[in-house]
Amino acid sequence: LLFGFRTPAINHADVPALDLLAVVLGQGDSSRLNLEVVRNRQLATSTSAYLFSARDPGLMVVAASLPPGRVDDAARVLLDEILRLSHEEMAQEELAKARTILESDRVYDRETVQGYARKLGFFTAIAGDANFEEAYLASLQRLTPADLRRVAARYLRVSNLTVFAQVSESHPDRRRQRAEKTATRVRRVAEVAEARADARFARAAAVSAQTDRMVTHVFPSGLKLLILRDTSVPIVALRATWVGGLRYEDERNNGISNMLAVLLSRGTKTRTAEQIMHQVESMAGSIAGYSGRNSLGLQAEFLSRHLERGFELVADCLLNATFSEEELEKEKRIILDDLRAQEDNLGQVAFKLFHSGLWKHHPYRMDPLGTPESVAALTRRKLVYHFRRHYSIKNLTLAVVGDVDPSRVIAKVGALLGNASESEIQKPAVLPEPATEGARQIYRFMAKEQAHVVLGFPGVTFANPDRYPLEILAHVLSGQGGRLFSEIRERRALAYRVSAFSLEGIDPGYFAVYVATSPEKIEETIRSIRQELSRVVEEGITADELARAQRYLIGAHAIGLQRRSAIAAALAFYEAYGQGWRAYRLFGDHIMKVTVADVARVARKYLDPQRELVAAVQPEVWTPGAARAAARAGGRAATSIGRSQESFPSGATRRDPDSSFIPR
Incomplete structure (x- = not known):
């Protein structure tokens, strides 16, 4: 199925905007058509969009391959996505991603002499100007979401549409007739879709001028409320967040935040855990507590028609959670089993070891799950005391x-939580970790046929602008085709898993490289990592590497924010952490502002060999010193060096393309 929209000649001022619209629609895995038509709805096996520009007027083509029986449904969804561009302004982040794709394509075209010659010949013959690309790229930079919406409204209309259908039919005459009937039917679908879109967006604009605009409200109790209206699907997501979590723990109560999070939705003064479960299921929703290194809170999601009941349940959990002894004992047994299971995950053991060496005093050194001793010692009295001491409606976001309807939400939240009066809370004094000098290596010896290494350096906070060039650097090093991936895994076959990442927090985190390798290759692997890090410090990265990393990070960020629950989390965290809710929309802008020089600067600043920490989990004989001693002793096991046979706390986990236990 092909949709063709007539477009102007290559020299027309609207061509750069049309190119961007084609990219947003149908180029790349994160394009709108691929996400909605192929992945979410599964109505087509593939989709694409491109702009054909020439000396004479051209065409924007939208294509889809699909089963014969799904033509009407697929056409309807395709057209809904196309027509949205005429009525809604896309996010700056999505525009930046499309702009990066177009710019990088043109950079790659200049990589070879042949490509550059083709480019010059084409622009001279078709556009009449060998330097056409300079003006084109400048136009790309000036375009805004409003410009793209205006251009889409001008060209992406049914009156400007040609439909082509290719059908499966062996007989030529019947094939032609069937194709014409299909195209005619799709044309009618298009007309209905356009009328529906015009009516829907006109109605939405009339109903509320607050759609896609943040509404903020601070209640007398101190509660901060953020509301972002999105009427595209009848769902509402909530995220209630307190600053705290692991940062508010010590060795005696380690794991208490995780336990509080689990029990927040396991019973209140008026509802048992089973009653809460049944009520949530009746709203086709979910509710659960969460905790991490920097926060504690409650998340919920349900159909918007259950708004009143959903808010009442959330408020009940926040205000009246009982943390019952029965539920506490059940969860203790589960967590203790989880802690024992950690010993079988060598990657997690390596990160626990790394944390214990990087932080000697800061709470980040501890495992958010706790230790067997601290979890076993938790009581209901301790839970209630800790919760009331540190968490109150007055410091909730x-x-x-x-x-x-924002006004309805404000009224409901105000009635439930707005006037809650509670005692003053206490914020523990979290002292900064003292700086350390000199490279360090720590080991844990385990009788396993694997070696896991974390090599890292002290890093930055959420608020530090260096986090963005560090994100770029991490992707250049370890993304698919990244330097560490290519050198250590692909070319030299030293490791079967390698990744690099920057981890931030309210307090400084770290930049680290993680590898899983064979014990006999550990020294060579560590040496290779240091060589690659040294090379990036001395030589920096290339413009092509920067462009690829920017394209990937912006796309991945956009995909991660597709769900309303993800947006709610981003709003709550950024606001609670003091950066302001607008920060979630600025990620793409910050990434696009990073330069090659910025990456070189942060590499020199943070990848300091004198501040390096290596944490390794491996069989005892394969530690570097022990291996050399064993060789001198004729193969006998050498005396243990470093730390051994200790219990090392880990960090909570986040998902990573290469590792499921990278901490956050």
Whole structure:
């Protein structure tokens, strides 16, 4: 199925905007058509979009391959996505991603003499100007979301549409007739879709001028409420967030934040755990507590028609959680089993070891799950005391995203939580970790046929602008085709897993490289990592590497924010951490502002060999010193060096393309 929209000649001022619209629609895995038509709805096996520009007027083509029986449904969804561009302004982040794709394509075209010659010949013959690309790229940079919406409204209309259908039919005459009937039917679908889109967006604009605009409200109790209306689907997501989590723990109560999070939705003064479960299921929703290195809170999601009941349940959990002895004992047994299971995950053991060496005093050194001793010692009295001491409605941030009326949400939250009066809370003094000098290596010896290594350096906070060039650097090093991946895994076959990442927090985190390798290759692997890090410090990265990393990070960020619950989380965290809710929309802008020089600067600043920490988990004989001693002793096991046979706390985990236990 092909949709063709007539477009102007290559020299027309609207061509750069049309190119961007084609990229947004149908180029790349994160394009709108691929996400909605192929992945979410599964109505087509593939989709694409491109702009054909020439000396004479051209064509924007949208294509889809699909089963014969799904033509009408697929056409309807395709057209809904196309027509959205005429009515909604895309996010700056999505525009930046499309712009990066177009710019990088043109950079790659200049990589070879042949490509550059083709480019010059084409622009001279077709555009009449060998330097046409300079003006084109400058136009790309000036375009805004409003410009793209205006251009889409001008060209992406049914009156400007040609439909072509290719069908499966062996007989030529019947094939032609069937194709014409299909195209005619799709044309009618298009007309209905356009009328529906015009009516829907006109109605949405009339109903509320607050759609896609943040509404903020601070109640007398101190509660901060953020509301982002999104009427595209009848869902509402909530995220209630307190600053705290692991940062508010010590060795005696380690794991208490995780336990509080689990039990927040396991019973209140008026609802048992089973009653909460049944009520949530009746709203086709979910509710759960969460905790991490920097926060504690409650998340919920339900159909928007259950707004009143959903908010009442959330408020009940926040205000009246009982942390019952029965539920506490059940969860203790589960967590203790989880802690024992950690010993079988050598990657997690390596990160626990790394944390214990990087932080000697800061709470980040501890495992968010706790230790067997601290978890076993938790009581209901301790839970209630800790919760009341550190967490109150007055220091809560609540984000609501979805199909809601902001004034109705403010009224409901105000009635439930707005006037809650509670005692003053206490914020523990979290002292900064003292700086350390000199490279260090720590080991844990385990009778396993693997070696896991974390090599890292002290890093930055959420608020530090260096986090963005560090994100670029991490992707250049370890993304698919990254330097570490290519050198250590592909070319030299030293490791079967390698990744690099920057981990931030309210307090400084770290930049680290993680590898899983064979014990006999550990020294060579560590040496290779240091060589690659040294090379990036001395030589920096290339413009092509920067462009690829920017394209990937912006796309991945956009994909990660597709769900309303993800947006609610971003709003709540950024606001609670002091950066302001607008920060979630600025990630793409910050990434696009990073230069090659910025990456070189942060590499020199943070990849300091004198501040390096290596944490390794491996069989005892394969530690570097022990291996050399064993060789001198004729193969006998050498005396242990470093730390051994200790219990090392880990960090909570986040998902990573190469590792499921990278901490956050």
